[in-house]
Amino acid sequence: MPDLLACEHDIAGALCDARESARALRWLAGDAVLNERRLAIYRANAAAATTKALGAAYPVIEQVLGPSAFAILAREYQRMAPSTSGDLNELGAALADVVAAHEMGRSLPYLADLARLEWAAHRAYGAADAAPFDARAIAQLPAHRQAAIRFVWAAGTALVVSEFPIVRIWRIHQAGFDGEFSVDWSTGEVALVAREGLRVAVHAVDRGDAAFIAASLAGEPVGAAAERALAIDAAFDLGRLLTGLIASNTICGYTSEQEP
């Protein structure tokens, strides 16, 4: 269908760049001046769709920047990483990179990490529901097999490491937050993003816990992951960490290799 392909290509070109309108106009009936103004409606629709989809995935960044700066960022996103899918849930994966390369990211250096946290929360929101997990069977295993098990993590679970207090920044921008608005800028935070039931939870975890979670999420057995955590923090308490992660269903199963 060469004509349709050429026609759509020319219109797409005009929607990306108003200076390319002439090629689109030759396909259109009616007054060229009016058609040019009408193409601008479609251009505005595409911009609005991008801004709205990014706003849905990045509500905190939108609050931090305010609507006009966020719209500018959305235009930059459209230029750097234009939409390639009719599924707008997919739009926004590149925002941290777009922010980092933009003046906004240079003046607000925590913004890119905050974007990573929000993208992880966006993915967790629609991740598969975790099946209930009864961890008592682990206690029945002999000690050497306990160390060899690998945990199954709820879909969407992610760690975001930052030299900025991103969990605190995220928290004070949540609807209904009624605590102190102060932020201690001297500390970095590691965010654990995970679905707890239908809710997306974001917790700050210390470096030992983060080392264990990162290793276990990457598929390492419990024993090896715990050794990594102990190497960073001699006070790492595996039992305390697991109790919490199992209670929240963030850890929702395990695999264990059968002995030969």
Next chain:
Amino acid sequence: MISNLAVGVGLRQPHYAEVFERRPALGFLEVHSENFFLDGGASMRVLERARAAYPISLHGVGLSLGSADALAEQHLAKLRRLVERIEPDLVSEHLSWGGVGGRHFNDLLPLPSTRDVLDLMSARIDRVQDVLKRPILVENVSAYVAYRDSEMSEFALLAELVRRTGCRLLLDLNNLYVNAVNFGTDPLAALNELAPAMIGEIHLAGHADTDAGLIDTHGTRVCAEVWSLYDAACRRLGAHPTLIEWDTDLPALDVLLDEAGIAASVAARREVAHA
């Protein structure tokens, strides 16, 4: 099964809690399919609760059926998964394209009404219906530009699509009115190209009046001219499941229910006259 006299509203996030609390008497609820292209979580739970309480219409906005690119099979696979999970009463998409060359504008762009486009759309609708194992509805879109190469009217093309593929028409009367004003055509003439059995659903919505033309915003009440077009459509084509579509500047749920009530009374009056 949705009755021909059923009137529904779009289920949008700010109304979720109120709809479940009040359980308003509605004939069905419609959602955008793509909002539920998710594996699980709170949104899916809402849709499953809605499905338990009302007939559901899945209205797709992202499949880009008329793109000169290959059909977005991955998108279609997500739709199939959602259809299998929700078992909706209606599934619809648009006579439009959304992108080409890998780039997506996430909009419903109009197509030229040519024999080539008719062939392309027929093949695409056949494919979608094969994958979903059910007929779909195809909606006429609002347009701000018209094509030089069009060889037939939009509704002649849609009627032929219905005949070839067994799909039915989602007749959007606001889009019909917007286009009639934007291109100076007679909206009633379009109704003459249709027969009652071709129609699966009717959409009613509001638009914005700008100096560049009417823009389909789904952000206001249905205007008087579209209500009289609805009356005329019900008289000529009978009553069909009708949706109050509202997507931007969402008002209180009661405003949607009020619009739905008006539609229900028009449909009931005309259904009697039509029969």
